[in-house]
Amino acid sequence: MHCQARDFDTLDRRLIDSYQRGLPVCTRPFHSVAERLGTSEAEVISRLERLQSLGVLSRVGPVFDHARAGASLLAAVAVPEVERDAFAELINAAPGVNHNYAREHDFNLWFVMTAPDEPELEARLAALEARLGVPILRLPMLEGFHIDLSFPIPWAELERT
Amino acid sequence: MSVSTCPSRSALNRDEQHRDAQGLDAADRAIVLATQAGLPLVPDPWGAVGREVGMSGAEVLERMQAMQARGVVRRVAAVPNHYRLGYVANGMTVWDVDDAHVARLGREVAAIEGVSHCYRRPRHLPHWPYNLFAMLHGRSREEVERQAAVLCERLGEACRDHRILYSSRILKKTGLRLAGSRPGAAWTEPERRG
Structure with missing residues (x-):
């Protein structure tokens, strides 16, 4: 692994x-x-x-700058834990979804929705919301504080573990 | 970048030649689609991409450089997968920070070791009071919790509440950004499980 x-x-x-x-x-x-x-x-x-x-x-x-290569948004839904995988399949099948993580919280499915532009992004979210039957929490980035996504790999330290 | 140096574009219809909101025209978008999952590992990767999209290697390279100059492409890089190197604990930390201080504190938090992304996002009261997101990566949950404690101390009294949301499962992850990005793109059928 x-x-x-x-x-x-x-x-x-x-x-x-x-x-x-x-x-x-x-x-x-x-x-x-x-x-x-x-x-x-x-x-x-x-x-x-x-x-x-x-x-x-x-x-x-x-490596594309998400904000400049189209519209995108972090989104979350709270679904019953036992039905989580069924909801996840619906989300993954929707056009524009490119990440989907299960997280330990009432809002238990977190995904990134993308589209060529803002109106299409909202149209995709509204269509998915109708399909899921639960409200989608919309969490657009308002301000980014970190632009360099690379971080140093501590090789020597990793060798000891 | 003039049309006259680009014979392939004569094949594109007029509608496809307009630039979108990000300043990408149809030829740029074809290059994005052909390269977003990675470049072919050959001596002349631009030529290989060019053959795929019907352009010369020189034009692909020139357009890639132009997209980088405009900031659409941050960099062309070897992208490491930290998870495979043992960074298995991924904690999305969310913080309810006083709006008067969030811009300054966001910049400070972003500089702390272990933070890969740090963003301000809107609250949705009463269900979602958190306005600052910081993604932490460690080799264990204990390591992530130590990093979160450092953030907590830095935010001090400006922070009313916070949570660490660990990912329990990756259900979909792809570097693809523009695939299927046509308006009205079709739904794909969920894969059937055996």
Whole structure:
């Protein structure tokens, strides 16, 4: 289920640590990474493939700013715990839903609804609300205080656990 | 970015050439859709994406750089999955903070170790009094609780109440943002369980 820090050597760690903050956006990005790390383009690509197949990297690609790449909203519903999975299936099937977490609270299903624009977002929420038969708590972001979603991985500490 | 350098766009009809509210035109949106689940890991990823969407690699790269300059794309990066590295406790902490101080305190909370996202959101009284959200990540619930105690101390008397909502199950998680984003996109049928 989880990977062990010792499965990753110095080059793996440097790839993750350095490039979670951004790859060069140029013609041959992996060639340019390889030059900086003193290795070959083929080596960089095969390392990234392995890290991706192990799931340590979820992807290598663009990170979009949700707020600027369409409309989105955090939403929650309170449903009977025994019917939670049935409600979750309805939510997951709705167009625009891209995250859905069960959480331990009266509001026990938390999801992100997305749409190309605000009117379509509200239309999708209203349609889903009608389908679920329970009110949807709408929690749009009013202000964001944290814009850098990368955080350092304490490799040495992970090795001890 | 001029139309004349982009032969593929002549194939798009007039309606599709308009830019949406985010300044993306149809060609940008095609690139977003083709790359949001990740780039192909090949020496020339832009060329590979270009073949998929009917553009040259140079145009894909140029548009990606332009989207990054406009802030639509934050960065092109290797995106780690912290859960796979042992960060299994994910606590969404929610705080009822005095409106007069929430902007200042939000910035302070966002800088505390372990906080990955920090947002101000509306209250919905009486059911939902919390206006500040901070996502905490740790290797255990005990670690998340220690982080939450640090936040609690920082917020001090400006905070009336708070909760930690742990995720008990991930029911859907995808990095996809624009898939099926056409207005009126169809519902998909829930998968049948065996």
